[in-house]
Amino acid sequence: MENMIFWLTFSTLGWTLICGSEMEQDFMWHLRKVPRVVSERTFHLTNPMFEADAQKVVKRACGIECQKALPAPSLSELEDSLSYETVFENGTRTLTRVRVQGLDLEPAQNGTPPRAYGRRKRHVYGTDSRFSILDKRFLTNFPFSTAVKLSTGCSGVLVSPSHVLTAAHCVHDGKDYVKGAKKLRVGLLKMRRKGGRRKLRGSERSRRDAEGGRPSGGTAERPLGGAAGPRRRTESGRGARGAGGTPSFQWTRVKNTYIPKGWAREGSGDAALDYDYALLELKRAHKKKYMELGVSPALRTMPGGRIHFSGFDHDRADQLVYRFCSVSEESSELLYQYCDAESGSTGSGVYLRLKEPGPKRWKRKIIAVYSGHQWVDVHGGQKDYNVAVRITPLKYAQICLWIRGSDADCAYG
Template sequence: MYTTKRHYRKMISLPICVLLCLGIPRSLAFQEKQTRVQGIDFNLPKDSSLHLVVKEEQASFGGGFGSGFNLTFDFEEEEEEEEVASSDVITKEQAEHELSYQTVDEDGNLKDVQVKLKHAFVDYVNSYNDKLKKAATAWDLVQRKRNRRNVFQEDTRFPIREAEAFAELPFSAVVAFNIECSGVLVGERHVLTAAHCFHDGKRFIHKTKDIRVGFRKNKTLSSYDINNNPSKAFYWIRVAKINLPAAWSMPRYSRKGAFLPVPLHDDYAIIELKRSPDDREPLGFSISSHMNAGAGTRLNMGAFDDTLDISVMMYRFCPVAYEEQSMTYMFCDAKSGASGAGVYIRQWNGYLGEFERKIVGVFVGSHVLREGSGREEIVNAALRLTPLKFAQVCFWVTGSYSDCHA
């Protein structure tokens, strides 16, 4: 189930909701703590990679779980993942594996792209991760008064129906797919979303030419359209290309030879549109760290996951409950249509002297957390934009690692 068991919600009228969602005024009850990663800029070295197309073929379509996919690790897989994540140093081979990718166009032409990196790239990422680790230790000392039990507060969802709300960020950047998934505009013609909406780990689920991305119009539907054709609330754009990590489609086996499910931490994709949407500004994206998206930090998410009326956007916020190196777990209520939604935070920009919104993750669905005692807890999971994933998304959007700054 994508919806958590926390059914109690605080109901707030729509006008107040819109003000809160837009962060106006900041002095209201939901004001964020002023998180900022000071003195840690992310600037990849220039000319640090060489991309080689190693295989080109026609994509296969069919099967698939689509937006309703539930991701669950078994014990053996979790142990193997922990062993891999135990080392803080990323090797050149690991980085090349994580940055290799697949791309499929509207005609079904599939390209497997293997990435070859220079050592300067890997050395820089390792140096940056080391700075983050040291800064996180200092951050915890400053935040000593934080009450970790506060992460279990009630969740809240607000329906956004007012046409005016879709004329500006963050709501104007949220998109719906005609395959019951959501996403967020992060570039002029690029949408960040979840890989499992398009690929089941073995093959593509939908043909690229059949996929449409919907942007909510700044208009109010009539009651007739709401009841009969709520898709009229969107203008739809065709997809030119789908990019997703190569690791998502690679078979994985346990030590005993059993096939393992596709990994949560590779469940992301960038969709390139046939044209840019009219008057739509993308949301910026940034690296997720313990400092800006650690336990207790408020996460925000908008998605078109209302199955009764797709024209209604559901906005929600909740604190981070648990965090891992590549994943964030929370109790934000969501349905399957929210798969692929951008998870963002409000962080302080000292140069501008104001808060700004940054996408730091992708909502991927429900997950069962298991403790050593055997106790299980259902949570909702978001993939974190680690430095390597940030670089990957940035490359897909800009076409160059040298343009990736955070």
């Protein structure tokens, strides 16, 4: 009965979102030419220690007033921040320097950055407005099926057949990579079939032994069928054979991890919130529908200023949690909002639903990465928000470069 009430409420809200305010104005995606981020030279770095704790440490948080007052970064500063580290599955690491082309820099301004304050444990404001996605018809279908869980405890979103977008602090604390990033895995939700465990084929058994994990169902040809991960675990970490229709995670290893140098400041720990995003390349491709990237539009062009994201909040074990809310404030790099969220949801892909210019079909795109709770100075006072890192034209070009391996198909976003 409780589930029935929930889905009635959710369906009603969904109908309101689709047939109400979003239909009143002709909100559309508009492709724009983005600057080019070109790889120039790659250097080998010493192997990371993987000794950091999995928590966000932000020494410098440039907020709303700060971004309006600070001088615009120079081209060389931008190129330095957009240069990136790649950590490979064997634990080795490289640094790739980039060159930015086709960028118009804004006039410099003067100012002083605001102070940053400690985080509170809770990120829920007033009445909890989150929705647990419990019905398997929704749980394993788009757009909810694009949400994934990281073995470090964060969330992420599928942005290609082989890539997951998440928050940088989920794998790196600004000084070093977190302990769980050395053998990082990504969990995709699936529905466990009836019948429990079955006898393994020889090829599946060999693959399982080679990767150090157990397959969670399916044949040897399935993209993530033998993905390594916690042995027959669900998202709560409890061993389970699972009854028919039970949601569980299908784990696969991460092949490469990409982090902007704006976050991974070698030795200094001077991680900038603006660069709290990372891309994970999976060892084995999946066949799920993924969410495309989009350049974050101005707040005035968002239907009701409303954003959406789904993740695996720690206080709702075994459940995918969806939420939506209106953006309260914006800066050039960040979205400030009060979407109810708890730890575990960080790294979720924040998306909009707008119309495509030609066919006028509704389409969802990822326009930000949920970073977590932050205190900033606003209008002379201290305010706390749940903050998301916007996908700006430069960040779009960089992430596109990571996904495609070159900037050839990254001219428009």
